[in-house]
């Protein structure tokens with residue numbers, strides 16, 4: 001058992017001296033006191049974000065309008081400025097820009113010159129298909145180089161990128177893409193995952209048929225190329241050749257990139273849409289969140305340099321699909337001149353150590369994953385090795401329990417583990433680590449520069465040392481510039497500003513300590529409130545999932561509006577395990593002693609699996625709704641789930 005707050009790592013003088021953040025603070029003429037710098041960054045946001053633009057020598061015209069005008073929602077940044085994300089991402093010319101590895105062993109490397117050439121070609125291909133400023137290009141692609149190339153080519157034109165991963169079902173992709181009316185769809189014929197091939201040709205045809213806005217569909221014969229000797233389901237049209245279908249032209253990737261074009265960049269205003277990400281709630285269509293060129297360039301430069309300490313020469317890995325904002329964050333490495341490693345495949349194929357092996361073979365210097373992968377590595381008894389170049393490990397997606405921190409500290413001595421928390425809505429973390437901070441078990445060392453994060457009590461008063469609602473009380477440039485199809489901004493305002501007017505409420509529980517460090521306790525709306533003792537579900541899971549017999553768990557408090565309800569614990573069992581009376585007793589005893597007697601579940605139920613979203617989050621709120629009487633079909637969208645079949649096991 002590891003105590004929260006136990007010291008695990010401290011930066012040496014050398015680490016502090018060579019940190020990117022130290023260089024920036026010196027350039028600013030400030031001391032190395034992080035809290036002082038943070039306070040300045042949030043109290044003087046216009047000065048801070050101007051310094052980020054200048055320090056990184058952002059390519060573009062900073063303009064001479066006000067840096068920050070108005071208030072949330074609706075604050076605007078850098079009036080009169082123009083820039084282009086792709087121009088900033090493609091500023092280097094020498095060395096390796098991108099590495100790709102897949103679970104079946106394929107590997108590809110692109111130099112900066114090759115990446116620039118590919119982007120120019122695809123840009124020319126998109127122009128030929130009629131894509132221009134403001135048009136949407138949708139992608140149904142795995143984490144492969146073509147996704148990065150097409151994203152940058154789209155951005156270079158001032159057109160708008162939007163991606164979904166090919167493991168998303170047809171209805172969930174159509175629900176997303178039909179809202180944004182794309183002109184072009186770029187898709188693969190299928191992919192490999194966990195040793196199996198998944199043919200998606202029929203899915204792509206179904207998607208295309210439901211998008212009347214399409215002028216063209218671009219096919220990438222990815223599965224066909226991998227499955228040597230197997231006839232592709234959808235033949236690649238001959239180079240440069242196109243054919244017509246009811247839903248537009250059909251062209252192959254080779255046709256799209258056939259002509260060498262000029263690498264040019266349409267400089268656009270700061271808030272010009274760069275990409276559209278989605279956040280699915282439990283009702284209505286997924287929210288199409290639009291981020292702007294300027295906000296993403298500044299936020300990713302700041303966050304990747306000062307919080308992940310990335311720089312030229314670094315090799316950056318984060319396990320993600322194109323359907324999660326961590327993909328957009330991963331490719332942000334290009335902005336700082338680091339090399340992103342794209343991986344397509346399962347995290348645990350051919351073994352639970354698969355991702356650690358990639359980190360070793362690719363000489364990864366910063367390795368990021370979802371918290372469950374670290375916990376699974378702990379449980380599987382993995383001893384990662386060959387990671388001599390590793391300087392940092394990142395964890396996100398859900399709170400990492402103190403044991404996960406301690407495992408990284410023990411297995412990778414000298415490497416700090418930085419838990420990072422934010423979300424799709426801002427395409428970054430609000431809180432994270434730096435190379436100036438010590439690492440303590442279960443604790444996130446700081447609030448990110450420029451992110452005025454506070455914990456609010458229900459009356460909207462900031463609290464310190466107590467759990468409260470995570471709010472952001474100053475605008476950040478990477479906040480959405482709008483939701484697509486929400487001209488009045490109503491949906492946007494409702495999503496973040498309905499509880500505390502003028503203040504961004506993120507929907508997480510956070511405790512901020514006196515020293516600025518913090519702990520995230522999970523989603524605020526799934527919190528357990530037992531007799532007034534509020535607790536995020538992560539603390540519960542930490543106790544339960546330590547048991548070898550428990551593979552996964554979900555806890556639901558059916559209490560409503562101050563009324564105490566039942567506390568139900570769902571467990572999926574490890575292979576060969578049984579929920580015996582003695583195991584039930586041991587679980588209850590651990591919860592009683594480690595949390596509180598009020599946190600002993602009223603009932604423990606065995607289920608075949610815990611429902612998770614495609615990006616791995618437990619579906620606590622939808623299950624709670626089902627238990628309170630909402631029909632399963634209305635509580636959750638099966639297409640946004642990794643394992644929708646398990647939901648029927650959760651009945652009132």
Ligand SMILES: CC(=O)CC(=O)O
Nearest residue numbers: 396397421422423428
């Ligand atoms: C940075 C993050 O917060 C990622 C996520 O959990 O979606």
